[in-house]
Amino acid sequence: MSGKVYLVGxxxxxxxxxxxxxxxxxxxxxxxxxxxxxxxxVLALAPQARKIAVGKRCGKHxxxxxxxxxxxxxxxxxxxxxxxxxxGDPMLFGRAQEEIDALSAAHIEFxxxxxxxxxxxxxxxxxxxxxxxxxxxxxxxxxxxxxxxEQEAEWLRAALAADTAVFYMGAGQLEQIxxxxxxxxxxxxxxxxxxxxxxLPHARQWQTTLANLAxxxxxxxxxxxxxxxxxxxxxxxxxxxxxxxxxx
Amino acid sequence: MSGKVYLVGxxxxxxxxxxxxxxxxxxxxxxxxxxxxxxxxVLALAPQARKIAVGKRCGKHxxxxxxxxxxxxxxxxxxxxxxxxxxGDPMLFGRAQEEIDALSAAHIEFxxxxxxxxxxxxxxxxxxxxxxxxxxxxxxxxxxxxxxxEQEAEWLRAALAADTAVFYMGAGQLEQIxxxxxxxxxxxxxxxxxxxxxxLPHARQWQTTLANLAxxxxxxxxxxxxxxxxxxxxxxxxxxxxxxxxxx
Numbered sequence: 233m234s235g236k237v238y239l240v241g242x243x244x245x246x247x248x249x250x251x252x253x254x255x256x257x258x259x260x261x262x263x264x265x266x267x268x269x270x271x272x273x274v275l276a277l278a279p280q281a282r283k284i285a286v287g288k289r290c291g292k293h294x295x296x297x298x299x300x301x302x303x304x305x306x307x308x309x310x311x312x313x314x315x316x317x318x319x320g321d322p323m324l325f326g327r328a329q330e331e332i333d334a335l336s337a338a339h340i341e342f343x344x345x346x347x348x349x350x351x352x353x354x355x356x357x358x359x360x361x362x363x364x365x366x367x368x369x370x371x372x373x374x375x376x377x378x379x380x381x382e383q384e385a386e387w388l389r390a391a392l393a394a395d396t397a398v399f400y401m402g403a404g405q406l407e408q409i410x411x412x413x414x415x416x417x418x419x420x421x422x423x424x425x426x427x428x429x430x431x432l433p434h435a436r437q438w439q440t441t442l443a444n445l446a447x448x449x450x451x452x453x454x455x456x457x458x459x460x461x462x463x464x465x466x467x468x469x470x471x472x473x474x475x476x477x478x479x480x
Numbered sequence: 481m482s483g484k485v486y487l488v489g490x491x492x493x494x495x496x497x498x499x500x501x502x503x504x505x506x507x508x509x510x511x512x513x514x515x516x517x518x519x520x521x522v523l524a525l526a527p528q529a530r531k532i533a534v535g536k537r538c539g540k541h542x543x544x545x546x547x548x549x550x551x552x553x554x555x556x557x558x559x560x561x562x563x564x565x566x567x568g569d570p571m572l573f574g575r576a577q578e579e580i581d582a583l584s585a586a587h588i589e590f591x592x593x594x595x596x597x598x599x600x601x602x603x604x605x606x607x608x609x610x611x612x613x614x615x616x617x618x619x620x621x622x623x624x625x626x627x628x629x630e631q632e633a634e635w636l637r638a639a640l641a642a643d644t645a646v647f648y649m650g651a652g653q654l655e656q657i658x659x660x661x662x663x664x665x666x667x668x669x670x671x672x673x674x675x676x677x678x679x680l681p682h683a684r685q686w687q688t689t690l691a692n693l694a695x696x697x698x699x700x701x702x703x704x705x706x707x708x709x710x711x712x713x714x715x716x717x718x719x720x721x722x723x724x725x726x727x728x
Contacts, residue, residue, distance in 0.1 A: 248501040250499065251499055252496040252498055252500060253494070253496040255500055322609070323600060323604060323608070323611070324603075324611055324619065325611050326611075329608070344605075344607055345497075346679075347600075348594045348595070348596065352571060352595075355569075355571035355592070356570070356592035356593065359580055359592055360571070361570070361571045361575075361576040361577040362572055363572055363573050365575065365577075365578070369622055369634060369638075370620055370634070372621075372641075375617055386618070390641045391618075392641070393620075393637040393642070394620055394642070395638070469580065469584040
């Protein structure tokens with residue numbers, strides 16, 4: 233008789249942006265397997281649970297993921313309530329499908345609890361709606377691919393076609409992203425905002441244009457960041473704009 | 481001296497998918513201006529607040545929106561804590577920018593609290609990750625436009641370019657959406673899932689292919705629905721698939 237596994241979105245960072253359901257499950261959890269990015273005060277919502285950091289940040293993904301899958305199945309065999317806590321939303325850039333497949337193959341009951349994804353936290357922080365009547369009827373969330381050019385075309389097409397594009401895990405590739413978008417025909421004056429550590433007290437925001445994006449000093453990064461590209465960014469109120477750091 | 485306005489995401493429907501912050505603000509609210517779609521048990525989280533339904537469902541958008549903007553400003557002039565409760569996330573298809581602009585113009589302090597958007601609730605319900613390694617690196621959220629063909633091209637390009645596309649407010653236009661996508665070159669066998677009332681006990685799900693989408697009887701709709709299109713849909717586990725109603 234196995235326990236049940238909950239794939240739970242931990243949200244963008246702020247502990248009070250967890251859902252009520254996530255908080256209830258954490259308080260009832262026997263064990264919590266969490267990503268490296270999950271904040272301490274989020275984990276504090278599971279005072280009685282054993283906590284295991286399984287997160288990976290950069291590199292060695294495949295091996296690590298297989299190991300996580302095995303740990304999840306093993307945890308369900310010896311615990312009633314297993315929470316797999318993932319940054320943001322489990323179903324967006326969270327590699328949930330691999331864990332779902334492993335749990336299904338092992339006939340373990342599971343449930344997915346959605347979370348606030350970083351793009352929506354960034355929109356809230358910027359006070360800019362990602363869709364806007366007459367300006368943006370579509371928004372793409374995407375992650376750029378390292379490597380060969382024909383692979384680049386996959387994300388590029390989606391980024392060019394959407395009215396608003398939000399890049400996840402792109403902070404290390406600003407120059408490549410900017411160059412690909414410019415070559416693809418995106419206007420150099422397209423407004424861009426970068427939000428680092430969205431929703432957290434130490435969040436930082438920058439605004440620039442696509443033309444200047446490549447010049448940004450990536451050594452400055454101190455946490456996960458999303459890049460928001462599109463005309464909606466320019467609709468930020470002047471007082472909000474004034475708070476942002478300019479890149480030029 | 482004005483109060484503060486909180487533009488708060490009410491999430492997809494289930495009351496326990498509100499964030500902890502949203503629940504705290506609702507309990508402290510003097511007045512709650514809410515969309516028509518917000519559930520009763522969500523509103524019950526604000527027992528002391530005056531509740532005003534300002535939602536609009538279909539039609540007469542512009543007039544209604546200007547009226548809501550005015551009401552928000554007026555509410556802030558006579559209350560300390562004003563919650564503007566919007567279905568899903570305020571920054572996705574929530575027309576938040578118009579309210580933000582009105583609040584800024586009236587020099588009223590405001591804050592945006594993100595919420596779980598319907599697409600993520602649908603992914604959780606379907607147990608299908610919207611992005612998947614090797615299959616989907618981009619996901620577009622979009623809403624189809626009524627009317628002229630040159631306007632259709634705007635959403636169509638974004639829907640065709642993304643690996644996964646999620647349509648909001650498209651349930652009344654299944655035939656037009658399917659036809660446009662097929663004409664645009666999307667393969668007829670592209671898997672499609674429809675999730676109505678995502679996250680709620682009476683949620684319903686269907687699965688089909690793009691070729692058969694147009695045949696679906698829209699009279700059957702009983703609540704808001706999202707349409708999820710893309711190869712990721714086909715990765716649903718067999719036991720999940722078995723629960724869905726087939727359209728063919």
